[in-house]
Amino acid sequence: MSRKINMAVSFAGINLKNPVIAASGTFGFGREYSQYFDIGRLGGIAVKGLTLLPRKGNPPPRIAETPSGILNSVGLQNPGVHAFIKDEIPFIRKYNTAIIANASGNTVEDYEKITEILSDSDIDAIELNLSCPNVKEGCMSFGSTPQGVKKVVERVKKVAKKPLIVKLTPNVTDIVEIALAAQDAGADAVSLINTLLGMAIDAKTRRPILANITGGLSGPAVKPVALRMVYQVSKAVKIPVIGMGGISNGQDAVEFLLAGATAVMVGTAGFVNPYAWVETIDGIEAYMLENGVDDVNELIGGLITD
Amino acid sequence: MSRKINMAVSFAGINLKNPVIAASGTFGFGREYSQYFDIGRLGGIAVKGLTLLPRKGNPPPRIAETPSGILNSVGLQNPGVHAFIKDEIPFIRKYNTAIIANASGNTVEDYEKITEILSDSDIDAIELNLSCPNVKEGCMSFGSTPQGVKKVVERVKKVAKKPLIVKLTPNVTDIVEIALAAQDAGADAVSLINTLLGMAIDAKTRRPILANITGGLSGPAVKPVALRMVYQVSKAVKIPVIGMGGISNGQDAVEFLLAGATAVMVGTAGFVNPYAWVETIDGIEAYMLENGVDDVNELIGGLITD
Amino acid sequence: MRLIEKINCIEKLNSDTFLMRIESENISSEASAGQFVNIKCGEGSEAFLRRPISICSIDRENKTFDIVFNVRGKGTKLLSRYDSGDEIDVMGPLGRGFTIDPSHKSIAVVGGGIGIFPLLQVLKDHPAPNKTAILGFRTRDLVVLEDSFNQYSTELLIATDDGSYGHKGFVTDLLSKKVEAQNFDMVYFCGPSVMMKLGVEVLKKHNIPSEVSVEQRMGCGIGACLVCACKTRKGSDWDYSHVCKDGPVFKAEDIIFD
Amino acid sequence: MRLIEKINCIEKLNSDTFLMRIESENISSEASAGQFVNIKCGEGSEAFLRRPISICSIDRENKTFDIVFNVRGKGTKLLSRYDSGDEIDVMGPLGRGFTIDPSHKSIAVVGGGIGIFPLLQVLKDHPAPNKTAILGFRTRDLVVLEDSFNQYSTELLIATDDGSYGHKGFVTDLLSKKVEAQNFDMVYFCGPSVMMKLGVEVLKKHNIPSEVSVEQRMGCGIGACLVCACKTRKGSDWDYSHVCKDGPVFKAEDIIFD
């Protein structure tokens, strides 16, 4: 008789059947990967970053391979929040998984407006992207200072009728200060990390590989930085933390849970292994069985540091 | 007949026969690697980080392997500046290579004092370490704000009788602002990047791998972040920039030169390949021959970004 | 589909070009000319991302397909080290291939460098009685698959940049001459952007439709990450399409060559 | 020295223990018992750092040396996949080995788990007429190299944690009993910290000197990076020594076990 283990986590009014969420921008709106596995197995899906109006994004090349990671400079290409609500929500809703709408804007008003619109749609939570390094206006420029974070989150919180997750950029001197600002301004949770600003050069052509020159670094290479930030933030804040950055399997995910994350997101790893998301769920279960853990919640913040 | 190429670079009153320097903390005082190759082939050696008094450093484990990189938390173990001057300088001077003394302190007075002492010793330059993430006081806490950098560098510059290189931490929101502060305060050059603050966890034991919990990330994993910062900084400052972070071979080094570095440092790569330093020199030469570049100075800042 | 398949054989065609035959019931039965596979080259993170490689030839009966690749960087280097019998991790068939209209009587494929590989299966699958192949290489030593292209075309023209074999110059020279004499129903392009752009312009003057296969750096390879953007016409405006899902083959008139 | 050497053979000793014989004129002629090599396991960055592995046995005549290793993580896994004839990238011999005093008449080696491997060469090199080997394993299935240790010792005692083979319990139990009967001139330890600490305490009561081989995570492996620190006595104070250069073998009285 195999032991019964609990994989469900709840936080900020969101109930997930397991703590593994597809990271925004790496999973589209779920359509493509639904041909590879049952996306209803996921705890949730953070959809491609949305803006009020459709966006074309940055010119290609938009990706560069780096040691154990990638740089991307997609620049928030998306069909706009209205097309998302009309065309994509009905598709994802066919699966039993939480829908997290990742939202960006150039101005505080944009953030406010998109939150209002999303609040009236059939989603489970809003993830406010204050951390995209690949667009000129808004986004990371708000997320880089406690004041910027406070300003946006306070305004958004007033109109939000869904749980509000604030996604943080790692490109800051003091991630704790930023997370506390989000908490103080009313965030129901924080998610981190978005990508680290980086660059790749082709020595042969003497040109940057990305048309946008710089891009956001993700994948296993950033895991140590992500783990450290998740650890620091979850010790400092009272709201739940969603951890991500380089998670490729169950063991990586367990490390983030131990560091204090209540749930995790998996992104880049899926480009290499399209089953990375489900294998991460299976891997956490396998770890729990091997180590006699009955409830995934026991792992959260379970790091021993005496 | 093989073409004659120039590998020498000069900056801030320092003349290097080639732009490749051993990075501080990875090369000790040169003794160990001198048994592997002629360390006189190097452009220079940045010695292990020095403090006024001897330091024991942090408890072990002090290293963790991460995807394409390592975390270290040595914590500035060193014999103190006096032992360095007495025991180590005479050894390194036997080789025809520049000696760069990497110096740290807990207080502004420490930095001032060690600079005075080093100024009277037989070294070629001082590299002020405002960026070590592995000690509780001083160091990175000075390097994280323009004010901190300004305070230390201004005081130190007054007593420095050697070219002053200021080594920057990448763990900041705006590296350009920090570099400008160093320049304004009188730095003759800046070097970057020191390590990114990170963490590794052993899921099995549920403990951090490093006794110090967090450590500094280096190696190929950080190269995209390092390249980006070197590019940003060298566009913004007038003083020369020394680039490092994940350089493992000539091609990597050329990328940093193109991004704007006048010289490069190589560290972590040497742990894997003890000849990484000399192979980087050879690799730059090979690149120049292949691409018809006669003078390494032509590469500096040669990135094409139209 | 992501599959762990067996390598039937690997053959070195010249100093840096390899042909790999992969056994795959799924891919050989589902793939069409112009589609690609996305390959994990070696375990671990040495070549972190998958590498997109066109399907060059399909043997539906023996349930194998061939890829042909040039060794360029880390990934293709690792790929060249595989042995027959080894397992390989492939996703595919991916993307949209070439359109084959059985009513067409006269077609041409025009390729340069690594762009020639996806064109072979077009010739194999196309029922047209007149099939011209115009292939360009840098130099004689790099000419590969000549016999195969000969076998499946009614006429094969080769150009080399240095004139060491066939016509000295570009495939577009040969194409320009050819279209004066012959009226193609459709032309299929794959190769460097400049070559395709020029070729498409030549055909435009003669009102000959064409399809082009486009290259772009990829992440997911299936349309989820949006990194593989290429500019396409959309009414009077333009938008980014995605090479891995909307392509790699596009109608020539849809593509905006920059 | 960094060397690219040839693997003579690799043998699986049990479910996760492998013996690898490496041909190396340099290392076989220069190495002494207790030294180690630092191995790059596989090309590229999958296992980024080198892995320190003790030299288990040296065949100076045939110019080979053996390492024996347990598969623990990525690096040792990659190591286990090498085949005879493959090339391997090793740095060595590194560190300070055991002191062999030819005037000693009676010695013992005491090892547990992967700690037994460096002790074999001590027995092989030591001229003492009385050589006791006390080896500990978790369970019977993990017992390895019994024949070799038998061959080079005058007495071999084995303990298993679960009693499935030899004495049930720890090597320190066997050692305690043994020292009551026999006066060793020197004892050599290698194994888990707790085992060595206990063993050293036992010997202290009998005034028997000993040496211990210590493990620590390493970077450079040659004393340049200072990561492999271990606490050692320095007068009335303490300081960090470095396992790769000052060790891995230390006089027992110099080590501060935490």
Ligand SMILES: Cc1cc2nc3c(=O)[nH]c(=O)nc-3n(C[C@H](O)[C@H](O)[C@H](O)COP(=O)(O)OP(=O)(O)OC[C@H]3O[C@@H](n4cnc5c(N)ncnc54)[C@H](O)[C@@H]3O)c2cc1C
């Ligand atoms: C749809 C498609 C079909 C292709 N078919 C073939 C083929 O049949 N035969 C063949 O030899 N080559 C083909 N290519 C090109 C092939 O993908 C690249 O040569 C290969 O990815 C280079 O990888 P590398 O590791 O050798 O080079 P690296 O420079 O080390 O690669 C670094 C990164 O850049 C990407 N990259 C580099 N060059 C290209 C390129 N030209 N196109 C896309 N990504 C690139 C790599 O995929 C990798 O992510 C095709 C490309 C595409 C997009």
Ligand SMILES: Cc1cc2nc3c(=O)[nH]c(=O)nc-3n(C[C@H](O)[C@H](O)[C@H](O)COP(=O)(O)OP(=O)(O)OC[C@H]3O[C@@H](n4cnc5c(N)ncnc54)[C@H](O)[C@@H]3O)c2cc1C
């Ligand atoms: C001087 C010395 C001699 C050794 N001799 C042997 C031997 O003869 N046979 C044997 O099986 N093992 C020996 N070990 C232990 C061996 O080095 C580790 O088991 C091995 O490094 C684990 O690598 P991995 O990739 O399998 O594990 P991973 O956990 O994937 O390794 C991750 C990182 O941690 C380091 N690490 C993990 N465990 C250890 C450890 N116990 N000691 C040092 N570093 C570690 C690795 O080197 C690597 O850098 C020795 C260690 C030292 C220091």
Ligand SMILES: Cc1cc2nc3c(=O)[nH]c(=O)nc-3n(C[C@H](O)[C@H](O)[C@H](O)COP(=O)(O)O)c2cc1C
């Ligand atoms: C191609 C790509 C596109 C991304 N787009 C978004 C986005 O639209 N919104 C967002 O908040 N994060 C975006 N991210 C960041 C990821 O959600 C995630 O924070 C980051 O990649 C780290 O996780 P990983 O290492 O598992 O990928 C994107 C990442 C990648 C690789």
Ligand SMILES: Cc1cc2nc3c(=O)[nH]c(=O)nc-3n(C[C@H](O)[C@H](O)[C@H](O)COP(=O)(O)O)c2cc1C
């Ligand atoms: C083990 C270790 C010790 C280090 N000690 C110092 C130090 O004492 N002073 C300093 O300025 N930087 C120190 N560094 C940082 C390096 O000099 C360098 O900035 C960093 O490692 C990035 O370069 P790399 O990726 O080539 O190693 C240390 C790095 C390592 C890995």
Ligand code: FES
């Ligand atoms: S590669 Fe991901 S959308 Fe094309």
Ligand code: FES
């Ligand atoms: S591993 Fe570098 S000093 Fe020991």
